[in-house]
Amino acid sequence: MTLRTSLIATTLLATAPAFAADVNVYSHRQPELIAPLTEAFTAKTGINVNVAFMDSGLVERLKAEGDRSPADVILTVDISRLAQAVDAGVTQSIETETLKTNVPAAYHDPAGHWWGVTTRARVVYASKEAVADGEITTYEDLADPKWKGRICTRSGTNSYMIGLTSAYLVHHGAEETKTWLEGVKANLARKPQGNDRAQVKAIWAGECDISIGNTYYMGQMLADEEQKEWADSVRLEFPVFENGGTHVNISGVALTKAAKNLDEATQFIEYLTSPEAQEIYAEVNNEYPIAPGTAASDLVESWGEFTADDLNLMTIAEVRGEALRLTEEVDYDG
Structure with missing residues (x-):
């Protein structure tokens, strides 16, 4: 992780008032790509979302911070990065009926350590x-x-x-x-x-x-x-x-092992997997939402239909x- 990235992460998370309803996110996705999501979530719930963007070193930072980490949620792309976080022991399982309803079995960790958002x-x-x-x-x-x-x-x-x-x-x-x-x-x-x-x-x-x-x-x-x-x-x-x-891959979300704001983090993760959020996210990123009943943007739909591998x-x-x-x-x- 670069010094600039580290400073951004520290500044963004340190400036959140301790008394506010907050959820702190470490993200591999650039802020402008997820801003429509975080703004919609805050408008819906009143919970502030503090995002620290990291172009690299996310898992290494979480390991170094340990239980002191301010991060409640990680948001990243590619199954390899999600699996790396699980293998490093920096995530914890989260399973709710909402998550199981929104995310098909092929797109979440069987043990609940990560959940897909888009493909x-x-x-x-x-x-x-x-x-x-x-x-x-x-x-x-x-x-x-x-x-x-x-x-x-x-x-x-x-x-x-x-x-x-x-x-x-x-x-x-x-x-x-x-x-x-x-x-x-x-x-x-x-x-x-x-x-x-x-x-x-x-x-x-x-x-x-x-x-x-x-x-x-x-x-x-x-x-x-x-x-x-x-x-x-x-x-x-x-x-x-x-x-x-x-063959498909995903962007996904996980609850950190050190999460302090568990209720807020759970609400945020559930929101990310909701049809409303996935359609926003998928359109901004030209990806496919995965919640049943959701549709891709007109542009993405114009590329043609396909059947995703079920592995x-x-x-x-x-x-x-x-x-x-x-x-x-x-x-x-x-």
Whole structure:
């Protein structure tokens, strides 16, 4: 965690009056992305939400603070970060009927240590000019030699890529996963580099025909004057695992082990999982709400329908170490 981040965290949380009804949040998501949520929650309940944004080091800070930590709640993205917090012993279980009603079983920790808020699918960005509509139907197909020299991806050790490889590992086992990684590597048009948006730029520039990326990046690119041209050159395809669905990851929330404001924190976590909050959050971030009966924004809905894989994300998190080992064994980034 940077010094600036540490100072922001200390200042934001220290300035909250001790007598006020408060909930203190450590967040990996930037303040402007969650401000609509916190403001709506305060208006609804009268409880102040003090947010400390941390671009890194959230779990390490909680471990260092121990029982002295002012944080009641952590808000983050990606199952790996949620699992890391659980493994570090800085969270505690919380289960209420409201949470169980709002969050499907696949999107919360079976032991109640974290709860999903929104999802994003990891999909294929396909060149409108070079790839026929519906030509890609499965993740397994990415290893087919027909794509040789046509795929761009970010580093295979990136957390989003490891999440997809972990899901493949759960579906197919280590031997098939290694073969798949070797096949995808053989199909790469260039050395893995950049972020998900950089891969779409490469398609626009004619360096490759397909890439792998999270759905919400389409919304981010469409909102950017320069990047809109990249986005307009591709369409989203929603591949599935054979005998499975489309791989998804989440943004999620957890109650800290050191939480002092338990009632306020419980209300806040329940609110985040409510249809009202999820629709706000999902629209701001171009993601999918997960509470039954909620809908994504018109823009996100326009990308098409898909069936999410039903693997519990904690099952995927448990094999991330093995997925990383296989990725390094095939020298995916080499």
